[in-house]
Amino acid sequence: MPTPDAPVTGPADTGRSTRTGRPAGGPLRQAGLREHHLGLVMRQVAAARRPPSRADIAAATGLTRATVSALVDELITGRLLAEVAPPPRTGAGRPATGLVLAADGPAGLGLEINVDYLAACVVDLAGTVRHRTVLRADQRPDQPRQVLARLADLAGTALAAPQVAGLTLAGAAVAVPGLVARDGLVRLAPNLGWHDVDVPGALAQQPTLADVAVVVDNEANLAALGELHARAGELTDFVYVSGEIGIGAGIIIDGHLFRGARGWSGELGHMAVRPDGPACRCGAAGCLEQYAGQEAILRAAGVARAGLPAAAALRRLTRRAGSADVAARSALDSAATALGVVLAGVVNLLDVQTVVLGGIYAPLADWMVPHVEAEITRRVLTAAWSPVAVRASVLGAEAAATGAAGSVVRAVRDHPAPWLVRP
Structure with a gap:
């Protein structure tokens, strides 16, 4: 080539x-x-x-x-x-x-x-x-x-x-x-x-x-x-949340990527949920990744096993969530609530119209979206007359x-x- x-x-x-x-x-x-x-x-x-x-x-x-x-x-x-x-x-x-x-x-x-x-x-x-x-x-x-x-x-x-x-x-x-x-x-x-x-x-x-x-x-x-380009003409202002072991965000404003002064915007996973929470790899404590990252969700759901690939554990989590397993649903509810708390702050600051859940969150969206929406509705000042849509990524992982x-x-x-x- x-x-x-x-x-x-x-x-x-x-x-x-x-x-x-x-x-x-x-x-x-x-x-x-x-x-x-x-x-x-x-x-x-x-x-x-x-x-x-x-x-x-x-x-x-x-x-x-x-x-x-x-x-x-x-x-x-x-x-x-x-x-x-x-x-x-x-x-x-x-x-x-x-x-x-x-x-x-x-x-x-x-x-x-x-x-x-x-x-x-x-x-x-x-x-x-x-x-x-x-x-x-x-x-x-x-x-x-x-x-x-x-x-x-x-x-x-x-x-x-x-x-x-x-x-x-x-x-x-x-x-x-x-x-x-x-x-x-x-x-x-x-x-x-x-x-x-x-x-x-x-x-x-x-x-x-x-x-x-x-x-x-x-x-x-x-x-x-x-x-943005997969949804051409549909979305122009949104926060894309990349849910993996780490959590990142890509911010699209008026159809353009927002980078910040030094190009380092979007470190959503290291925003604090609880300042006195568990230690994070970044050196801080209580970061969102410790509550809503892939490994945190799998541990809380009881599907993480030594030697079990993450992809297999995620499939197991999806099956259990679909069958209303209590531990699986509780893990997803807690993760989505923590994610919603942080995203509400982002929406209050940036005034975006849509949140797109990507990475592992996309196939888990049926269980996570209601709790993310609930926190955004509860915490975003303008939500009563300008609701924020929460959607699954069309591209997923x-x-x-x-x-x-x-x-x-x-x-x-x-x-x-x-x-x-x-x-």
């Missing part, structure tokens, strides 16, 4: 630096207007509910038909757009040929590092998942270099999948459960025990990813972006890897010029 000579800008929406890649922003150069128009055409096609014609794009953008036609021809030649057969004619005149994102164009690789699993996902330019693979194993006993070597091997498996054959790799985004600096340095991942780990540098030493533009970001941020891969192809769609064939 070769890459073009001119590397693409890093994944859209992440705001992170790439190890290789073209800096975004800056004044428009002479070719800037053309590049802007190319991106405008790509976004029009990507957002359309049905394949738009050249005339449709001209009408929507205000560009002349001749300009749109020239831009579309470039994008088709560069394997970024493709033509589809026109719909059956229903009136006079010749039906217009529609345009879609090219299924054989650039693809994005999403990689996720979590405490008890690694994941890889490849999506094509249209955002269709072409391959997904998960390796379930506790990452805490091993050093970062060992974990990253396994992640690179998983990436190699994904890129060698038959469904990915023929696609061109545009880049990779890595989701990590921790604080990520703008250069990709993982400052702190408390549940992994990582401090100041240079993820892009380490992956550059792996043959599978040596020549790939790599972006690193917080897993909840990438999951929130994945959810796959949100972070899928969102990471999707951010890569959105960067291509926003900045397609480097991918076009030039004299």
Whole structure:
């Protein structure tokens, strides 16, 4: 899966630096207007509910038909757009040929590092998942270099999948459960025990990813972006809660990811439920993770067993909750109540309209949502006349890897010029 000579800008929406890649922003150069128009055409096609014609794009953008036609021809030649057969004619005149994102164009690789699993996902330019693979194993006993070597091997498996054959790799985004600096340095991942780990540098030493533009970001941020685009046009302001061993949040305001001054917003799991509560790995006490994290829920439900994989324990918890097992229901009720208390504070502060429960919370939503909603209703000042919706993620546990891969192809769609064939 070769890459073009001119590397693409890093994944859209992440705001992170790439190890290789073209800096975004800056004044428009002479070719800037053309590049802007190319991106405008790509976004029009990507957002359309049905394949738009050249005339449709001209009408929507205000560009002349001749300009749109020239831009579309470039994008088709560069394997970024493709033509589809026109719909059956229903009136006079010749039906217009529609345009879609090219299924054989650039693809994005999403990689996720979590405490008890690694994941890889490849999506094509249209955002269709072409391959997904998960390796379930506790990452805490091993050093970062060992974990990253396994992640690179998983990436190699994904890129060698038959469904990915023929696609061109545009880049990779890595989701990590921790604080990520703008250069990709993982400052702190408390549940992994990582401090100041240079993820892009380490992956550059792996043959599978040596020549790939790599972006690193917080897993909840990438999951929130994945959810935003999976629900295109439906949600613009929400808090995405990533429930795993750790708990993170991705905050979407007016359709954009909110990062905070240093890019470290969303550490929901380390907000205090009880200041005098149990010790947390972060060094504080009474953090939400100690009440509503995956391991806390499994222990309280009595389904955690030595040697039993977390995925199997979660399936057992779901079965018991479905059969009204008292311990299982009590564990979920308590976790959801603690989560609702913290989220009520977030809603009071940010005034978001929706909370999306992701990660392990998505399949447990039937039992958790009523208690989360009850706490938000009780504690949010505006809830009486502006209720907050609590929903399960449509991407579930796959949100972070899928969102990471999707951010890569959105960067291509926003900045397609480097991918076009030039004299």
